[in-house]
Amino acid sequence: MKETIRNLRDHGFKVIQVKNATEALETAKKFFTDNVGSVGMGGSTTVQEIGLLSWLREQSGFQLFDQYEEGISMEENVERRRKGLLADIYVTSSNAVTRSGYLVNVDGTGNRVAAQAFGPKKVLLIVGKNKIVPDVEAGFRRVEEVVAPKNVARVNKKAFSLKKEQKYTVQNIQSVYVVIKKTDDKNRITLILVDEELGF
Numbered sequence: 001m002k003e004t005i006r007n008l009r010d011h012g013f014k015v016i017q018v019k020n021a022t023e024a025l026e027t028a029k030k031f032f033t034d035n036v037g038s039v040g041m042g043g044s045t046t047v048q049e050i051g052l053l054s055w056l057r058e059q060s061g062f063q064l065f066d067q068y069e070e071g072i073s074m075e076e077n078v079e080r081r082r083k084g085l086l087a088d089i090y091v092t093s094s095n096a097v098t099r100s101g102y103l104v105n106v107d108g109t110g111n112r113v114a115a116q117a118f119g120p121k122k123v124l125l126i127v128g129k130n131k132i133v134p135d136v137e138a139g140f141r142r143v144e145e146v147v148a149p150k151n152v153a154r155v156n157k158k159a160f161s162l163k164k165e166q167k168y169t170v171q172n173i174q175s176v177y178v179v180i181k182k183t184d185d186k187n188r189i190t191l192i193l194v195d196e197e198l199g200f
Contacts, residue, residue, distance in 0.1 A: 004132050005193065007101030011182035014190040021050040024126055024194045028052050031089060031124055031190070038063045040084025042092030042112030043151075046126045046199030052091065062088070081111040090120035093199055094127050095147050096139030097191070103180040104139030106147065108168070113178035116189070123189045128198030136179055148173050150200045 005015045018024045028050070032039070039062055047053050056064050065080040065087060072080075084090060092112055096104040103125075107113040116123055133139045148170045183189050 001129065001132070001193070001195070004097060004099045004101065007099065008097070008191060009101075011101045012186045012189075013101070013103075013183060014186070015193055016190065017193050017195065019195050021194065021196065021198060024192050024198075025050045025052055025055065027192050028091075028124060028126060029055065031122070032056070032059065032062065034061065036062045036088045038065065038083070038087040038089075040065050040087035040090040040115060040120055041067060042084075042090065042115060043107075044091070044093040044126070044199065046093040046128060047091055049198050050126060050194075052126065056091070081109070085111065085115050085119040087120045089122040089124055090115045091124045091126075092116070094125050094131060094191070096131050096133045096142045097127055097193075098133055098135050098139055100135065101181075102136060102139075103178075103189075104133070104136055104143070105178050105180075106143045106174045107176045107178075108173045110176040113176050117178055117180060121188070125189065125191045126194065126198070127191050128194050128196060130197040131199070139179075140177075143174065143177075144170070146200055 005017060008015050016027055018027055039056060065084040067077045067080040094103045094105055105113045133142055152168045152170055152173055
């Protein structure tokens with residue numbers, strides 16, 4: 001963990017290490033100050049697990065572009081994802097973090113990985129220790145063997161509950177890969193690194 005944190009910081013990322021999900025939530029809340037007018041969201045079971053998504057939905061001081069709101073149309077879903085790309089702060093997780101300090105991510109449509117690379121003024125990543133991997137190749141393997149299958153099961157289950165086509169596969173859910181090796185804006189991307197397993 002110490003090596004990973006050191007290398008992430010050397011590459012321009014801010015890192016806050018916390019012990020557990022409860023501490024992660026309390027730490028994350030501090031990022032949503034009076035200066036935040038809008039919040040974008042990327043798909044993340046971790047953000048849901050620590051209770052941050054529920055907390056964000058309860059707030060009234062900023063506009064939340066919540067594409068996961070029940071009952072919205074697909075057109076509205078896409079529009080909220082687009083608006084999230086220009087939000088003051090974008091909240092999600094990372095599929096993998098290498099010990100050398102790189103962020104490895106894959107996306108089905110690309111909005112989540114695009115936002116991490118460029119767009120929102122700030123990016124907040126909540127990351128469990130289970131996502132730390134030795135190198136980029138191990139990050140790709142983690143996506144292929146862990147992240148993609150679990151996401152396919154999750155989204156197809158949701159589609160089934162809505163009586164929609166279960167169209168996702170391990171192949172088509174891995175459309176866009178992005179590896180972020182460093183950032184020149186040292187105030188833009190913050191990782192809350194949690195010393196317990198969260199998400200997948």
